[in-house]
Amino acid sequence: MKLDLTEVYYALSFSLDAVEKELVGVTTHHAKRVAYLSMLLGKQFGMAGAELSDLVGCALLHDNALTEFIREEYQQGKRGGEKLPFSRHCVIGEENIQLLPFRTDVTDVILYHHENADGTGPFGKKAEETNKKAQIIHLADTIDMEWDLPSLKEQEYAELCRKLLEDKDRRFAADCVEAFLAALDFQKLREMQTEGIIYCLKKELPEEYDEYTDEEIHNIAELFARIVDYKSSFTKDHSLGVAHKAEIMAKVYQYPPEKAVRYYFAAALHDIGKLIIDNQILEKIGKLTEEEFGEMKNHAAATYEILRQIKGLEDVTAWASRHHEKLDGCGYPFGMTASELSKEDRLMGCIDIYQALTEKRPYKDGLSHDKTIAMMRDMAENGKIDREIVEDLNRTLSNSL
Numbered sequence: 001m002k003l004d005l006t007e008v009y010y011a012l013s014f015s016l017d018a019v020e021k022e023l024v025g026v027t028t029h030h031a032k033r034v035a036y037l038s039m040l041l042g043k044q045f046g047m048a049g050a051e052l053s054d055l056v057g058c059a060l061l062h063d064n065a066l067t068e069f070i071r072e073e074y075q076q077g078k079r080g081g082e083k084l085p086f087s088r089h090c091v092i093g094e095e096n097i098q099l100l101p102f103r104t105d106v107t108d109v110i111l112y113h114h115e116n117a118d119g120t121g122p123f124g125k126k127a128e129e130t131n132k133k134a135q136i137i138h139l140a141d142t143i144d145m146e147w148d149l150p151s152l153k154e155q156e157y158a159e160l161c162r163k164l165l166e167d168k169d170r171r172f173a174a175d176c177v178e179a180f181l182a183a184l185d186f187q188k189l190r191e192m193q194t195e196g197i198i199y200c201l202k203k204e205l206p207e208e209y210d211e212y213t214d215e216e217i218h219n220i221a222e223l224f225a226r227i228v229d230y231k232s233s234f235t236k237d238h239s240l241g242v243a244h245k246a247e248i249m250a251k252v253y254q255y256p257p258e259k260a261v262r263y264y265f266a267a268a269l270h271d272i273g274k275l276i277i278d279n280q281i282l283e284k285i286g287k288l289t290e291e292e293f294g295e296m297k298n299h300a301a302a303t304y305e306i307l308r309q310i311k312g313l314e315d316v317t318a319w320a321s322r323h324h325e326k327l328d329g330c331g332y333p334f335g336m337t338a339s340e341l342s343k344e345d346r347l348m349g350c351i352d353i354y355q356a357l358t359e360k361r362p363y364k365d366g367l368s369h370d371k372t373i374a375m376m377r378d379m380a381e382n383g384k385i386d387r388e389i390v391e392d393l394n395r396t397l398s399n400s401l
Contacts, residue, residue: 009060011309015275032197035059037140044179050103065092067230087122099219113137127173221268241355243268266319273302301333323352328383346386
C-alpha cells in the first residue's frame, strides 16, 4: 500500500491535539507547530531525507500516548493508588512508536523528549546522554507550550529569544538554542502566522510516497486504533475488534489483497473522530441528553474530516466515515440512503453494530452471538441495515465469541 506517511501523521496529530487540549490546554495545531520547529532545527543540524522525515514523524506523534496515560491514571485512581508521574506517557509513547515503520533510528526520541540539558528532567538525563532528535523536540514542544506562537508579536519574539539564551545548558542544549535562533527569525514566524502551519510544513518537507508492506500497514493501524480505544474505558478494544472482523469478512468476500488491507485500515480508524469528543460524554453511563448525543454523533463527521486530508485514501475515508449510515437515510453524518451506500459501507456499519453489541462494557455485559444476530435481523427487517450481510456475519462469526 502506497502512502505519504507524514501526511497520515499530520491527520492523526489533529486528533492528538484535541486530547492534549483536554488534558493540558494546548492550542490547536500544537503537534504540527512542534513538527515545523523541529524540522527547521533538524535542517540546521544537517538532517535531510529519511532522517528529517522521521524527526518530523516523531515530533507529530511526541504525545501519542496521552490517551493511554489518561486511562492508566484513571484506573490507578480507582484503585486508590498514587498519581502516575507525567513521564509515564513518554514510556508508553516510546513503546507505541516501535509499531511504526521509521526508516532511521529513533530509539529513545519519544522517551526523552522532556529531558532538560542539565539533567533535571524526569529521567535525570543530561543533554549529552540524549538523542539530538529528543533534544530538538523538547525545545520545540516547550516553546509552543509556553509561548503563543500563532499571535506572537515581534517584541514578544525578542523576549522569547532572550529567555532561550538564559536557558542554554540548563533547560536546552546550547547547540539547539543556537540552531533555533539561526532557523526561526521573526519573518519566518510571521510566515507561519499568515500562511498557516500546514503550508509551512509542506513547503519545507515535500510529499514523499513510499510502499509499505501489509504488516507495516497493520502495525500503523494497530497503533492508531489503540490511541482511539484508550480514549474511553467503554471502548478499549472496539476499533481493533472491528478491524479484526473486517479482515475476516474481506476474506469471505474474496477482496484482492490490496483492497483487504485498505479495508482493515479503514476499520481500525473508523472511530478516530472520537478523539475530539469530550470524555465526559464518552464515559457517561446514563442516557445522553439530546445535546450530548448530537455531539457524540459528530465523531463520524470528524473521522471523515481527519481522513480526507490524506491523499489516495478516498475509499478508506468513505468506508470509515459511513459506519453509522442506515439504508433508510436516518443515519449520520451524511444521511445517505441504500442507493448511495456501497456493500463495503454497509458491511462496515454491520460489523460496527455487531462489535458494539457483543462487547462487555462497564454498564452492560456483552450479548451472545445469537442475541446479537436476532437484534440485527430486526434492524434489517426495519430497513436499517443489509439483511444479506447480517446472514453472512451469522454464518462467519457464529463461533467467534
